[in-house]
Amino acid sequence: MRKKTIMITGGLVILALAGFGVFQAFASSASPDYSKADVKEVINAQYPGEVSEPQLNEKEGYYEAFVERDGNKYNVKIDANTGDVVGLEMTEKGTVNNAETEKKTDTNNKSATEEKEANIEEKKVQEEEQKNENEKNQATNSAGEQKKSEGNVTVSLEKAKEIALARFPGKVDEAELDEDDGRYLYEIKIINGNEEAELDVDAFTGEILYQNIEVEDDD
Incomplete structure (x- = not known):
């Protein structure tokens, strides 16, 4: 009798597990x-x-x-x-x-081509403007160089003497305009006692380019 009861109980457990598995499978299928x-x-x-x-x-x-x-x-x-x-x-x-996509593609390609051509044209205009500017500058520089001549200096002889005397006080012994490798300058000689100075003053900027002072020996 006991053996029979155990077998029945075991059968019920198996049926319950099987039923639970079917329920789980059904639930999983029914509710993803x-x-x-x-x-x-x-x-x-x-x-x-x-x-x-x-x-x-x-x-x-x-x-x-x-x-x-x-x-x-x-x-x-x-x-x-x-x-x-x-x-x-x-x-x-x-x-x-x-077809619309192809049309859009053609339109985009056409726009890109037009933009490229416009950029090329703009670049040509800029290059032409730069060329004209360079030529203008060259002409201006050439004119400037021509102005830098003996008869058209910006610093007068008297002004050059003042600049030289401010550097080395004394009496101006000699002063003349000279040209050295295309550069015009005043060569000025000043005497102060036993000291003698030679100065070169730029005829266009007033800059002292050269200075040399010598002291004479009384003996």
Whole structure:
């Protein structure tokens, strides 16, 4: 009698476990981890476009939906429990949008070409302006060099003497305008007692270019 009772009890346990397993399997199949709203959100995040209402394939364990974008239609399959994309296939290929895309591409290419040509033209204008500016500067410099002549210096002889005397006081013994390698300068000789100074003053800037002082020996 006891043995029979144990066997019956064991059988009931097995039936209970089997029933629980069937219930779990049914529950898992009937209630996937991802809802339709979750699946639609997943699809929108990865494949922007017009998404149809996802349909659950309970047997295979995935949702199926269609996405339309740029005239093309795609079939998307999403795992009902993980949210992973398990299938993606183009079912229809748009024709009108492709033509519009090609038109946009042609327009963009044309715009890029026009912009490139405009940049080249602008560069030519800038180069021409720079060339004219350089020629103008060269002409100005040449005119400036021509002005730097004996009869058109900016520092007068009297001014040069003042500059020299301010450096070395005394009596101006000699002063004359001279040219040295295209540079005009005043050569001025000043005597102060037994000291004698020779100074060169730039005839255009008034800068003292050279100074030499000698002391005469009384003996």
